[in-house]
Amino acid sequence: MSIPQGVPISAKGKNDKYHRILEAAVKVFAKFGFHESTISQIAREAGVADGTIYLYFKNKDDILVHFFNFKTRQVFTRFREEVGQAINAVDKLRNLVRRHLEEFQKDRYMAVLYQAETHRIRRQAETQIREMSKLYLDLISAIVEQGQQEGLIRKDLYVGLVKRYIIGGVDEVINTWLHSDGQYDLVSMADPLVDLFIQGIGARNP
Amino acid sequence: MSIPQGVPISAKGKNDKYHRILEAAVKVFAKFGFHESTISQIAREAGVADGTIYLYFKNKDDILVHFFNFKTRQVFTRFREEVGQAINAVDKLRNLVRRHLEEFQKDRYMAVLYQAETHRIRRQAETQIREMSKLYLDLISAIVEQGQQEGLIRKDLYVGLVKRYIIGGVDEVINTWLHSDGQYDLVSMADPLVDLFIQGIGARNP
Amino acid sequence: MSIPQGVPISAKGKNDKYHRILEAAVKVFAKFGFHESTISQIAREAGVADGTIYLYFKNKDDILVHFFNFKTRQVFTRFREEVGQAINAVDKLRNLVRRHLEEFQKDRYMAVLYQAETHRIRRQAETQIREMSKLYLDLISAIVEQGQQEGLIRKDLYVGLVKRYIIGGVDEVINTWLHSDGQYDLVSMADPLVDLFIQGIGARNP
Amino acid sequence: MSIPQGVPISAKGKNDKYHRILEAAVKVFAKFGFHESTISQIAREAGVADGTIYLYFKNKDDILVHFFNFKTRQVFTRFREEVGQAINAVDKLRNLVRRHLEEFQKDRYMAVLYQAETHRIRRQAETQIREMSKLYLDLISAIVEQGQQEGLIRKDLYVGLVKRYIIGGVDEVINTWLHSDGQYDLVSMADPLVDLFIQGIGARNP
DNA sequence: AATGAATGAGCGTTCATTCAT
DNA sequence: GATGAATGAACGCTCATTCAT
Numbered sequence: 001m002s003i004p005q006g007v008p009i010s011a012k013g014k015n016d017k018y019h020r021i022l023e024a025a026v027k028v029f030a031k032f033g034f035h036e037s038t039i040s041q042i043a044r045e046a047g048v049a050d051g052t053i054y055l056y057f058k059n060k061d062d063i064l065v066h067f068f069n070f071k072t073r074q075v076f077t078r079f080r081e082e083v084g085q086a087i088n089a090v091d092k093l094r095n096l097v098r099r100h101l102e103e104f105q106k107d108r109y110m111a112v113l114y115q116a117e118t119h120r121i122r123r124q125a126e127t128q129i130r131e132m133s134k135l136y137l138d139l140i141s142a143i144v145e146q147g148q149q150e151g152l153i154r155k156d157l158y159v160g161l162v163k164r165y166i167i168g169g170v171d172e173v174i175n176t177w178l179h180s181d182g183q184y185d186l187v188s189m190a191d192p193l194v195d196l197f198i199q200g201i202g203a204r205n206p
Numbered sequence: 207m208s209i210p211q212g213v214p215i216s217a218k219g220k221n222d223k224y225h226r227i228l229e230a231a232v233k234v235f236a237k238f239g240f241h242e243s244t245i246s247q248i249a250r251e252a253g254v255a256d257g258t259i260y261l262y263f264k265n266k267d268d269i270l271v272h273f274f275n276f277k278t279r280q281v282f283t284r285f286r287e288e289v290g291q292a293i294n295a296v297d298k299l300r301n302l303v304r305r306h307l308e309e310f311q312k313d314r315y316m317a318v319l320y321q322a323e324t325h326r327i328r329r330q331a332e333t334q335i336r337e338m339s340k341l342y343l344d345l346i347s348a349i350v351e352q353g354q355q356e357g358l359i360r361k362d363l364y365v366g367l368v369k370r371y372i373i374g375g376v377d378e379v380i381n382t383w384l385h386s387d388g389q390y391d392l393v394s395m396a397d398p399l400v401d402l403f404i405q406g407i408g409a410r411n412p
Numbered sequence: 413m414s415i416p417q418g419v420p421i422s423a424k425g426k427n428d429k430y431h432r433i434l435e436a437a438v439k440v441f442a443k444f445g446f447h448e449s450t451i452s453q454i455a456r457e458a459g460v461a462d463g464t465i466y467l468y469f470k471n472k473d474d475i476l477v478h479f480f481n482f483k484t485r486q487v488f489t490r491f492r493e494e495v496g497q498a499i500n501a502v503d504k505l506r507n508l509v510r511r512h513l514e515e516f517q518k519d520r521y522m523a524v525l526y527q528a529e530t531h532r533i534r535r536q537a538e539t540q541i542r543e544m545s546k547l548y549l550d551l552i553s554a555i556v557e558q559g560q561q562e563g564l565i566r567k568d569l570y571v572g573l574v575k576r577y578i579i580g581g582v583d584e585v586i587n588t589w590l591h592s593d594g595q596y597d598l599v600s601m602a603d604p605l606v607d608l609f610i611q612g613i614g615a616r617n618p
Numbered sequence: 619m620s621i622p623q624g625v626p627i628s629a630k631g632k633n634d635k636y637h638r639i640l641e642a643a644v645k646v647f648a649k650f651g652f653h654e655s656t657i658s659q660i661a662r663e664a665g666v667a668d669g670t671i672y673l674y675f676k677n678k679d680d681i682l683v684h685f686f687n688f689k690t691r692q693v694f695t696r697f698r699e700e701v702g703q704a705i706n707a708v709d710k711l712r713n714l715v716r717r718h719l720e721e722f723q724k725d726r727y728m729a730v731l732y733q734a735e736t737h738r739i740r741r742q743a744e745t746q747i748r749e750m751s752k753l754y755l756d757l758i759s760a761i762v763e764q765g766q767q768e769g770l771i772r773k774d775l776y777v778g779l780v781k782r783y784i785i786g787g788v789d790e791v792i793n794t795w796l797h798s799d800g801q802y803d804l805v806s807m808a809d810p811l812v813d814l815f816i817q818g819i820g821a822r823n824p
Numbered sequence: 825a826a827t828g829a830a831t832g833a834g835c836g837t838t839c840a841t842t843c844a845t
Numbered sequence: 846g847a848t849g850a851a852t853g854a855a856c857g858c859t860c861a862t863t864c865a866t
Contacts, residue, residue, distance in 0.1 A: 035241040039840060049848045060840065090408070119325045119381065144407070154409050158398055164378040165402045172374025173367070175325065192364055196371045200406030201350070202296070203360050245857060255831045266857070447653040451836060461852045472836065502820070531737045531793065556819070566821050570810055573791070577814045580790025584782040587737065591748070604776055608783045612818030613762070614708070615772050657861060667827040678861065
């Protein structure tokens, strides 16, 4: 894996090969897993020659790096927008989770690939992932802090843990949905889940 | 992948190759990932010849199946024991989470492998994994139901979602720990995490 | 073994790899036998890389199938032509046997491979071989029947047996020649052999 | 392949391991072919350990050599006996062919193995085979010469060719029988076949 | 003598990558 | 830029053979 140099100049012009290959790769990776996918499959799916892929990506790993860099970064940007739409912290969290589920439901290939490969890539490209998580972390941190000021969220929280607590729940809901072949509506899980995040499962004993 | 026939008789000894190979494989898989690991690496790590591995395992996949079947099933059994030690639901949940983190902290190779491969293996050995998850889910279900009867846990819960909520949080805590190179004490996360599960992050406003 | 899909389009050129590999394979197979030959040997003989072979043949077996399908089928076609040249049955038989010995003498590699593998391959590709033998058998049947009508060949014959009687003799003559390192002229055996077929070894006692 | 040193002393005593292994090997070789058979299969079939085989045979090839040396040599000896029973040349030939078909029909494993491997083994053990054929050749030579003196067999024959003519026919009849799964009675082919050898297929025109 | 666990060389095959066109 | 035929390193796996017991 290597540090991506950004979208090649040539790809900026038309909606061209670069994106076609990236989309194709995500689709193929999602279907067969990264290692089980071949460059030939991706090329076929993208409608280009095998060799062409190497004009846009340094190697097979590089495709995955670009995926994490652009495809999902884009999604995370949308998360931020969505959070910006709400006023108070609880609504922000609800919007975040809802949008998260929405985006992943909308692009199943991305969802599969993200969930599958995120846990595998270690040393390599770890920076990428960490950075990506940081985006999420920052979002949640901001929400939590705001909520604490608003009096909506407990003050005795270790924010680092809260982040994992929330991401974990959302991820697992997505995973279960993916493994169930996506038969049901994922987004409908958002509100009950946020309710759990806020209220916990404990009974309110007076 | 195939249905494992249990530990070969010859492996019942103590210095036996079966376990040496299994341990070695877990170690290597954890370091490089299943697909990136080679039989030769495992053999070298176990101090045996390549061919020897095939006396104890049908093929490379079979090693993974055995891992999921024995190594982690064993861990799950311990979870059940631990849960049995506590009386009320909240204590049970706390014990479960604590023990979970303990076990995974104790055997880092297993932790990495479990977290990494659990999300990838789809078709093959899926049954194995699903079965394993089911053990966990059943545990939580029982706890939640008991807690509801005890009045410690809210009654207006969709238990299916609660399971994901809890597993997700625990998994993510482990993942973060793994990616941080396990520098801090994982178990110390248990109580704060369970507190979140029970209380949520919302402020208690009368 | 699999049903060959014909010569790949790309192989239609003249310096083409398809034929180079096939020739090389026949040569190597003839020298060492099918099983004792390796892909590397064939690749080296053909002057290509190991992997290249798999661009033209599905697998090692497939090479043998193609051999039987094209190389020898071609020869059998020539047999038919040769038979067509003669008028009466005895001349036809003589032409057939002569041409048979000629072709096999001309392409020693094919001869060895044909004689060697024809008796071994059972299940796999058996259909191929049987079909090939059938071509030969049909030729002989037609000749015998014609001869019977012409009064040149006995009418009290079990044609099924006659076929084996003739093929057997020809095969054995070729085999002996092959094992003698082909020092003498194989074709010169044709006429005496056909004479035996026709006259037998019995003395004509009035 | 190596020059066999004869049956090991230890095997001479009882009808022991040596023969059990040889029988087992023939059976397994016949079923799967020489190369597709494994030492383990043979050992299992013989009811001995893998390693035991190496106490009686130098290596896998050696088993085949011993087969050709003893098993079939024995059969050829019987041929000679059978020929000895008849007085004139034609009867001798008939007895020979009949016995040949009988023996091969009786021991199908031997038949398959003999027919299959006889055409393959080249350089190695070639001496063995040649020697074996020589036994047959000598038999036929003697018969032909006697027949010529008796006036039963043509004098204008090249005996070397006659041998191939006869062996070829017999072999092919056996082969066809083997490939037909031995459904019909092989021995019944003897007399018609010998008739062909003697009379040929040509019509007797006065 | 007999065993069978252990070995490791060697195989067929795949596929990321290159490069002449 | 685009191609896709060609490459060859690398892998999983088999199995004849050895040798400590």
